[in-house]
Amino acid sequence: PFDVLIVGGGPAGAAAAIYAARKGIRTGVVSDRFGGQVLDTLAIENFVSMKETEGPRFAIALEEHVKHYEVDIMNTQRGAKLVPGKLIEVHTESGAVLKSKSVILATGARWREINVPGEKEYRNHGVAYCPHCDGPLFKGKRVAVVGGGNSGVEAAIDLAGIVKHVTLIEYAGELRADAILQKKLYSLPNVKVITSAQTTEVHGDGKIVNGLSYKDRSSGDTHKLELEGVFVQIGLVPNTEWLKGAVDLSRYGEIEVDVRGQTSVPGVFAAGDVTTVPFKQIVIAVGEGAKASLSAFDYLVRSSVE
Numbered sequence: 001p002f003d004v005l006i007v008g009g010g011p012a013g014a015a016a017a018i019y020a021a022r023k024g025i026r027t028g029v030v031s032d033r034f035g036g037q038v039l040d041t042l043a044i045e046n047f048v049s050m051k052e053t054e055g056p057r058f059a060i061a062l063e064e065h066v067k068h069y070e071v072d073i074m075n076t077q078r079g080a081k082l083v084p085g086k087l088i089e090v091h092t093e094s095g096a097v098l099k100s101k102s103v104i105l106a107t108g109a110r111w112r113e114i115n116v117p118g119e120k121e122y123r124n125h126g127v128a129y130c131p132h133c134d135g136p137l138f139k140g141k142r143v144a145v146v147g148g149g150n151s152g153v154e155a156a157i158d159l160a161g162i163v164k165h166v167t168l169i170e171y172a173g174e175l176r177a178d179a180i181l182q183k184k185l186y187s188l189p190n191v192k193v194i195t196s197a198q199t200t201e202v203h204g205d206g207k208i209v210n211g212l213s214y215k216d217r218s219s220g221d222t223h224k225l226e227l228e229g230v231f232v233q234i235g236l237v238p239n240t241e242w243l244k245g246a247v248d249l250s251r252y253g254e255i256e257v258d259v260r261g262q263t264s265v266p267g268v269f270a271a272g273d274v275t276t277v278p279f280k281q282i283v284i285a286v287g288e289g290a291k292a293s294l295s296a297f298d299y300l301v302r303s304s305v306e
């Protein structure tokens with residue numbers, strides 16, 4: 001069996017693997033796509049110590065760093081079931097059963113998409129999902145934020161300080177964000193809020209975004225906005241469908257962890273975007289991965305004495 005088995009090969013999983021391997025214990029990583037969301041990212045400008053890098057380059061660096069140690073990497077394998085016990089089992093979709101004394105869950109998350117024409121075509125070319133990451137790329141430009149929940153309204157407030165103008169588009173008749181956020185939003189001079197609006201298309205010139213169409217849900221009329229960026233903020237979905245019933249999840253489906261990264265199951269830890277820890281960022285996922293790994297090591301030391 002493994003001492004530590006990590007499920008997920010994004011920044012959190014990679015950090016956990018490096019920290020575990022450096023303790024000289026048997027470490028494995030089961031991963032669908034090594035690199036994770038970073039593979040879908042163009043420019044990364046907020047990973048502390050690196051002024052600028054590209055997502056795919058960062059992903060290669062992660063994998064190379066992990067491979068520098070003795071880590072059993074099982075790529076293109078997906079965890080399908082977790083079975084707690086003295087030896088914890090991870091069943092993969094391909095039917096393998098991996099056993100380990102401790103497990104670190106780091107399966108990340110995915111942004112919910114609006115699924116309209118133009119969204120995929122212009123992803124990273126005007127269509128963005130992370131205001132902390134990509135906001136500064138739109139300095140002085142006009143953007144729309146799609147989604148009027150807390151994350152959309154927070155994004156609009158954040159972006160209003162950087163960009164020239166923000167149009168917030170909400171499908172429902174009113175914003176769903178907390179009152180205090182709405183108050184702040186409405187106090188900003190360069191933000192316009194449009195409710196009862198269904199985004200129907202992201203337009204571009206073949207290279208970059210130049211507009212967005214929405215349907216007014218009360219009149220049925222379609223309107224077009226001219227702008228340079230679209231931030232989609234309709235939710236982040238944690239990759240925990242396979243863990244339902246096995247570990248405690250929040251109402252958003254995130255894995256509940258304590259300050260040490262411990263889940264509701266002894267010996268099972270979690271890190272990164274898949275957990276309840278706020279702010280989904282690479283530097284945070286990396287730190288949380290290291291922490292979960294040290295907690296797993298601590299758990300192994302203590303349980304081997306019993």
Ligand code: FAD
Nearest residue numbers: 008009010011012032033036037079108133272273281282
């Ligand atoms: P992920 O990166 O999501 O990795 C999860 C891993 O688990 C992947 O390897 C995946 O294949 C695997 N996996 C999923 N399900 C299973 C399963 N059932 N079995 C096995 N493996 C599984 N953050 C920044 O700090 N700066 C940025 O500039 C930035 N830009 C971004 C741009 C975009 C377009 C996106 C989408 C995100 C961006 N982020 C950025 C956020 C950042 O990418 C995430 O916070 C970070 O990748 C989270 O790391 P993670 O390891 O927790 O999860």
